[in-house]
Amino acid sequence: MCGIVGYVGSDNACPFLLDGLRRLEYRGYDSSGIAIHEGSSFALTRSVGRIDSLVERVGSKPISGRLGIGHTRWATHGPATENNAHPHLGGDGDVVLVHNGVIENFQTLKDELVAKGYEFQSDTDSEVISHLIAESLKRAVEVEGQPNVRYLNAVKTALARLRGTYGLVIAFRSQPNLMIAARFGSPLVIGVGRGEYFVSSDATPLVGRTDRIVYLADHQIAVLTADGFSVLHRDQGKIRVDIRPLEADSNEVSLEGYDHYMLKEIYEQPESIRNAMRGRLDDQDATAVFGGLNLTPQQLASVERIILTGCGTSWHSALVGEYLIEELARIPVSVEYASELRYRNPPIENNTLVFGITQSGETADTLAALRETKRKGHRTLAICNVVASSIAQAADGGVYLHAGPEIGVASTKAYTSQCCVLAMLALYFGRMRHLSFEGGRRIIEELRSLPGAVQQALNCNDHVREVANKYQTATNVLYLGRQYNFPTALEGALKLKEISYAHAEGYPAAEMKHGPIALVDDATPSVFIIPHGTTYDKVMANMEEVKARGGPIIAVASHEDPRVDAIADDVIRVPHVPEILQPIVTVVPLQLLAYHIAILRGCDVDKPRNLAKSVTVE
Numbered sequence: 001m002c003g004i005v006g007y008v009g010s011d012n013a014c015p016f017l018l019d020g021l022r023r024l025e026y027r028g029y030d031s032s033g034i035a036i037h038e039g040s041s042f043a044l045t046r047s048v049g050r051i052d053s054l055v056e057r058v059g060s061k062p063i064s065g066r067l068g069i070g071h072t073r074w075a076t077h078g079p080a081t082e083n084n085a086h087p088h089l090g091g092d093g094d095v096v097l098v099h100n101g102v103i104e105n106f107q108t109l110k111d112e113l114v115a116k117g118y119e120f121q122s123d124t125d126s127e128v129i130s131h132l133i134a135e136s137l138k139r140a141v142e143v144e145g146q147p148n149v150r151y152l153n154a155v156k157t158a159l160a161r162l163r164g165t166y167g168l169v170i171a172f173r174s175q176p177n178l179m180i181a182a183r184f185g186s187p188l189v190i191g192v193g194r195g196e197y198f199v200s201s202d203a204t205p206l207v208g209r210t211d212r213i214v215y216l217a218d219h220q221i222a223v224l225t226a227d228g229f230s231v232l233h234r235d236q237g238k239i240r241v242d243i244r245p246l247e248a249d250s251n252e253v254s255l256e257g258y259d260h261y262m263l264k265e266i267y268e269q270p271e272s273i274r275n276a277m278r279g280r281l282d283d284q285d286a287t288a289v290f291g292g293l294n295l296t297p298q299q300l301a302s303v304e305r306i307i308l309t310g311c312g313t314s315w316h317s318a319l320v321g322e323y324l325i326e327e328l329a330r331i332p333v334s335v336e337y338a339s340e341l342r343y344r345n346p347p348i349e350n351n352t353l354v355f356g357i358t359q360s361g362e363t364a365d366t367l368a369a370l371r372e373t374k375r376k377g378h379r380t381l382a383i384c385n386v387v388a389s390s391i392a393q394a395a396d397g398g399v400y401l402h403a404g405p406e407i408g409v410a411s412t413k414a415y416t417s418q419c420c421v422l423a424m425l426a427l428y429f430g431r432m433r434h435l436s437f438e439g440g441r442r443i444i445e446e447l448r449s450l451p452g453a454v455q456q457a458l459n460c461n462d463h464v465r466e467v468a469n470k471y472q473t474a475t476n477v478l479y480l481g482r483q484y485n486f487p488t489a490l491e492g493a494l495k496l497k498e499i500s501y502a503h504a505e506g507y508p509a510a511e512m513k514h515g516p517i518a519l520v521d522d523a524t525p526s527v528f529i530i531p532h533g534t535t536y537d538k539v540m541a542n543m544e545e546v547k548a549r550g551g552p553i554i555a556v557a558s559h560e561d562p563r564v565d566a567i568a569d570d571v572i573r574v575p576h577v578p579e580i581l582q583p584i585v586t587v588v589p590l591q592l593l594a595y596h597i598a599i600l601r602g603c604d605v606d607k608p609r610n611l612a613k614s615v616t617v618e
């Protein structure tokens, strides 16, 4: 949550800052701001609302300078106002900074600083850090021949007082060529250019600017000037860091003709699923292969229980994983909300493997749940999209999704890639146990046909738009499915809620009789996910029950299924795939349905209200 950027180099900082903030806008979009060093002071521009309004403001009063920092905010402390927008000045404008994270002891520090005469302009926890650094600067001594050391020491002294999380970029009025970045719990990367250096919350703003990147780890501090950069550990001094190639393609972060990132990402799914499988299907042994699990075959063979944990959509894919792994590998699986697992302290037996599932790799609860289970001695693995993210680094090993950047706040392609990776893991564990060679071969074939099936499912788009048109004003929608399609019901409902603000509930179809059926009336549509499969007749019966009570019915059904036409008001067809892979196909029309309803209701699908792409606070 919150996106931060910084630039120091020989060019004007402003274009990178504004473009970078645009690319990070998915992380938070309540307000934004930039500060540019103008020689003897900082020019500060802040604005409430989207980056567009900041750009407009900057355009009416252009600023240029070779060092600058920027921020796009997701409010935690204090509402979205101009004063609460970052950057925040410290002291008498000696220091300026942008912050991503939460400072838990900010009130104690604030009281202390107020008593010393510091005047606060905002309600934020972040402003405390800027004054704290200004205060530390008063006592930090010059080191001859090393002008930056005094500033670095002031930052270190201030950081030592903070309790909470931070990604920080800091600049100083008296040092027009010095920027300091620090990380603890909130991600930060450095872009290594030629005669210019960038700081950002993630790699997306760097694409097209440089092809070299450094992922900072917790407790690391980077000192950057136009002439170079160095990284040190907060307590241990200078360290060598890996400068890695940045491989993202600039097309991956542009709209490429689509109206919204969400739509683009829905359409990318055949390709993202292909990428999730690339190099991981082994015909020779009829299994899947994973390079990064970092566990010995003995450790993997001795697994007796698996815990899958995550939040939101990633938690839904964990539910799909539960069905898959239990069916194919016969290993007991429990699915846990990461936010509950981190505090719940359940008994966990030895030989339990804990998977954290996450698109961003930055979700605070998932990170904490993994750290807590790892601390207790269990092996932790990540199923993650963002390379070198906090969760990828914290886990003992893992599997990358390779879905490419997911920018739309509503997760789509990451979900189907997670389900696909979980299917391959189920195959892998299954083949280590009871799954036969023939069974493994069949699953590999079925997996290979998935991208084609998803491509075909996308053909329903025009029809789904018509259906959306018909139901766009509904204020309550039920989503119902069974077995593998129960998580799909939850995911379809979440998609609709988060981007169209209509109330929606997902239920196992048979559970409906135990309460939600009371909601059914002629204004409450029910979306049934009813492809051919073992519970088809049962779900048909549930559909009849809704029909008998006058509820409109939208069915997501297999192509070859005339029976649903007799009951459902609207039928959306998807190609038939085996039950274990149905979640990956049946979710596609539901993503599109949510998208079209949101557009018809005039909602901002890529940046729905109150949300942010990665939830880095509890």
Ligand code: AGP
Pocket (backbone or CB within 6 Å): 310, 311, 312, 313, 314, 357, 358, 359, 360, 361, 362, 363, 366, 409, 410, 411, 412, 498, 612, 613, 614, 615
């Ligand atoms: C999904 O559409 C949501 N935006 C949200 O539920 C998301 O899946 C959740 O916050 C978890 O994020 P992660 O996968 O990055 O950990």
